[in-house]
Amino acid sequence: MVAMMKAESRHEQPSFGATLWDGIAGRCPSCHLGKLFAGYLTLAPRCENCGLDYQFADAGDGPAVFVILVTGFVVVGLALIVEILYMPPYWLHGLLWGSLAILLPLVLLRSFKGVLIALQFRHKAEEGKLASK
Ligand SMILES: [Zn+2]
Numbered sequence: 001m002v003a004m005m006k007a008e009s010r011h012e013q014p015s016f017g018a019t020l021w022d023g024i025a026g027r028c029p030s031c032h033l034g035k036l037f038a039g040y041l042t043l044a045p046r047c048e049n050c051g052l053d054y055q056f057a058d059a060g061d062g063p064a065v066f067v068i069l070v071t072g073f074v075v076v077g078l079a080l081i082v083e084i085l086y087m088p089p090y091w092l093h094g095l096l097w098g099s100l101a102i103l104l105p106l107v108l109l110r111s112f113k114g115v116l117i118a119l120q121f122r123h124k125a126e127e128g129k130l131a132s133k
Helices: 002-011 016-025 062-086 090-122
Strands: none
Touching (some): 062 090
């Protein structure tokens, strides 16, 4: 069964949405069943289902950059909207947006890392190498 799934996973290209969902859910980008993570952000050494070695996976600073951009957009946008509509005291702004600026990255970071690794697997992205003759 596992050998058959390995053969299928090599030839089939999942849809872009399925790739994104694998990353968000933290599942193996090859078989879509095994776990990608062994901890909160720590990758498992390989897929427990199909045996895919996760050595190829290196998201680098990408997830943090996207999380910073998204969090900044959401927090600043909501702060502006709330200020324009309700004009709450500054201590309430600090409480609301300070909490959201801490919690939102904690929620998003794992999903963004999973998505970038799933996209890396889908597009076979790897470090650039000079062609040798
Ligand atoms: Zn797998």
